[in-house]
Amino acid sequence: MTQPTVFPDLVDTLAHVPSHGPVHAARQQRDKTTAATQGSLQALLDPALPQITLAERLLAAAYTARLTPAPELAAHYLERLQDLGGAAPAVAAALAARQHDTIAEPRLRAILAYTHRLATQPATGSQATLQALQQAGLDTAAVVALSQLVAFVSYQARVVAGVRALASHPGAPAPAAEVAATPAAPAAPLQPLAINGYVDHALTWSAWLDTVQLEQATPEQLEVLEASHPKAKTSDYYLLLVQQPEILRQRQIAFNAIMYAPGGLSRAERELAATVVSRVNGCVYCASVHAERFGQLAKRNDVIAQVFTDPQGAGTSAREKAIVQASIVLTREPAGDLAPTLAALRAQGLDDLQILDLVHAVAVFGWANRLMLNLGAPD
Numbered sequence: 001m002t003q004p005t006v007f008p009d010l011v012d013t014l015a016h017v018p019s020h021g022p023v024h025a026a027r028q029q030r031d032k033t034t035a036a037t038q039g040s041l042q043a044l045l046d047p048a049l050p051q052i053t054l055a056e057r058l059l060a061a062a063y064t065a066r067l068t069p070a071p072e073l074a075a076h077y078l079e080r081l082q083d084l085g086g087a088a089p090a091v092a093a094a095l096a097a098r099q100h101d102t103i104a105e106p107r108l109r110a111i112l113a114y115t116h117r118l119a120t121q122p123a124t125g126s127q128a129t130l131q132a133l134q135q136a137g138l139d140t141a142a143v144v145a146l147s148q149l150v151a152f153v154s155y156q157a158r159v160v161a162g163v164r165a166l167a168s169h170p171g172a173p174a175p176a177a178e179v180a181a182t183p184a185a186p187a188a189p190l191q192p193l194a195i196n197g198y199v200d201h202a203l204t205w206s207a208w209l210d211t212v213q214l215e216q217a218t219p220e221q222l223e224v225l226e227a228s229h230p231k232a233k234t235s236d237y238y239l240l241l242v243q244q245p246e247i248l249r250q251r252q253i254a255f256n257a258i259m260y261a262p263g264g265l266s267r268a269e270r271e272l273a274a275t276v277v278s279r280v281n282g283c284v285y286c287a288s289v290h291a292e293r294f295g296q297l298a299k300r301n302d303v304i305a306q307v308f309t310d311p312q313g314a315g316t317s318a319r320e321k322a323i324v325q326a327s328i329v330l331t332r333e334p335a336g337d338l339a340p341t342l343a344a345l346r347a348q349g350l351d352d353l354q355i356l357d358l359v360h361a362v363a364v365f366g367w368a369n370r371l372m373l374n375l376g377a378p379d
Helices: 010-015 022-029 031-044 054-067 071-083 089-097 106-120 127-135 140-168 219-228 236-241 245-260 267-281 284-298 302-309 318-332 339-347 352-375
Strands: 205-207 376-378
Touching: 010 031, 010 071, 010 140, 022 031, 022 140, 022 352, 031 140, 031 245, 054 071, 054 089, 054 106, 054 140, 071 140, 089 106, 106 127, 106 140, 106 352, 127 140, 127 352, 140 236, 140 245, 140 318, 140 339, 140 352, 205 236, 219 236, 219 245, 236 245, 236 352, 236 376, 245 267, 245 352, 267 284, 267 302, 267 318, 267 352, 284 302, 284 352, 284 376, 302 318, 318 339, 318 352, 339 352
Parallel strands: none
Antiparallel strands: 205 376
16 A cells, blocks of 8 residues: 555544644543544545546545545545546536535446445445446445445544534533443342334344455454454454555544543543434444443443433433434534534533533444444344
């Protein structure tokens, strides 16, 4: 893989984060997430990736940002596309009008149709959708790269939106220690949940595309699998995504940094946010995994039952309600006015680092849900 060009951190640039202040300090405390976010961008736009050109990837990135909508992010990708020679006027017009079906070239039309579905209707993925990409000439590694790119830009747009809101409405500096925010554990064991098709025990998942066979894996693929997850070598999810090992490596670094970093938002609250996003996006698999983890950490699942029933009204306390509402708003309306959402979170005692952790958790599950919903299905 060639060494990609290093660009300035896009989140800081597009969110207009001052070089001093609580938001800058919070971002420094989450430097692993920042570095892996930028590393993911570098890997996804590596000119050396085969089977899907850099121009096609930049068009997909720009289209994802336009659909989100995230205008400044879309402008960034279009500017990079111009550096390659730009897009044909008809393609540029189709992107601006969100009308990919008017594009004459079949391969690009298939790429942008998939981009539209993944960015705006992630729960509608199917094997037939992937077959359309394959018929347009994309092999499995190219489909993985495209899926990761669209899901990443969806994540990136929400991080930019959340950080921009924080930078525009900064609060108090973050404390050094984590705030425990979940009630004491009840004496009775948890009763398993099965509500509206969602459960709070982890399901399994099968890929719709061919996965890497361990005996045929490259040393780099094996290294990434070993670093990704203890069960990665037996998981269809990881064995599919490792078709693009460097992209998976950076994504997993970001995920682990977001969900397991010390301090800031409690682990249970991050899992609650993950479950809410997965419920809103319709990802039964992700909801099952992270509902179970919330129960393990909080020793209760009452709020999970509420999320499965109706996320809009979920929360057993004012703090939980604020976290749930923020997760819904950033998932559904990242381009909206987030100031009221920030005010509600701060009214419940969340500081800038905790809110940044929440933004990251919501955003990364927009990324995860899109992959799970469009590259396979729970068993």
